[in-house]
Amino acid sequence: MKTEHRSGCPINLSLEVFGDRWSLILLRDMIFGGRRHFRELLNGSIEGIASNILTDRLKRLMELGMLTKADDPSHKQKAIYSLTEMAITLVPIMAHLGAWGRVWLPVSEELSIRAELMERGGPELWEQFMDELRHEHLGAPSKTPPGTPGVRQQLQAAYQAVVARKAESATA
Amino acid sequence: MKTEHRSGCPINLSLEVFGDRWSLILLRDMIFGGRRHFRELLNGSIEGIASNILTDRLKRLMELGMLTKADDPSHKQKAIYSLTEMAITLVPIMAHLGAWGRVWLPVSEELSIRAELMERGGPELWEQFMDELRHEHLGAPSKTPPGTPGVRQQLQAAYQAVVARKAESATA
């Protein structure tokens, strides 16, 4: 754990945690993409992180208390990375960040559909999603009634729909 | 303007704008600290930015449309930097970031009092603050009734109060 801080300002300290080009990207992929393994994070993100940087960031985020690591029972070499409560509470920030980016930056339609859905869902959806993440990553009991479609499921479905529509209009 | 993006994801594009160690610090000092001049930004921030980095970031943030620069009529060498609407709409993100940092990171009392006030004020206060910033930086007409204490004024007063109390308890 790094104990030398530039200042005790909350915004500065937050930046010291994820004010770099990769940390928040990884957390995004774990939160919204459901990625839990090294290889998933390595090959799964569109931005293309290098494996040494990925190693370093996973280690760093663990030291900072944002992630934990556990053995995957199905494979003696596989490790499962889990979000901590600290990381899960970034969901509203992610949602705001996505919403801001959608307004001001040249986002692509496919990749911003998730942000749009989070924006439309509002704080209630965020809470449901965080509850879901606590269930997946912390083993917490889920408060949502059984049969309710998961938030990530909805996000993925929306993404697939856009991709399908785009492919269709391209061949038409 | 950099036109080569890693991806069209809103979160990634947002990170490309302020996903470094200084951009958001500068915007924080302009928004919450009311700094408008090079020297104010250089000497005013606790974290201590170097002048070459400051030059680079100001230029970069202007190219990205977050800041504008104008001559100061009172001094032929002075430049006044202004926030654009794009930057002003970061206020809610700053507030969330501050709130998250206050919960999870070793913030100092003096430097987190502003974040606490923003948190307690909620979206209504943020709106009032953004209105105030539009007035200061964009010359927009203020919607707040005359005589109402400005949000930054409140933030500064709260900060001073904490500092004074701390000094008092130190000498006691």
Place this chain on the structure above:
DNA sequence: TGCAACTGATTGCAAAATGCAATCGGATTG
């Protein structure tokens, strides 16, 4: 008029972070 202080930078250089490709030893699969 002269001079110190201040304006927004620029320069040079060392250190750190990043990007990229190849590779590692062990585990698993077919």
Place this chain on the structure above:
DNA sequence: CAATCCGATTGCATTTTGCAATCAGTTGCA
């Protein structure tokens, strides 16, 4: 037993950052 997959590690070039010194023009003041 060979191919593939696992989470890394290594070496090296490029880029970014940190730090201090310096710059030329402007201003305030004696």
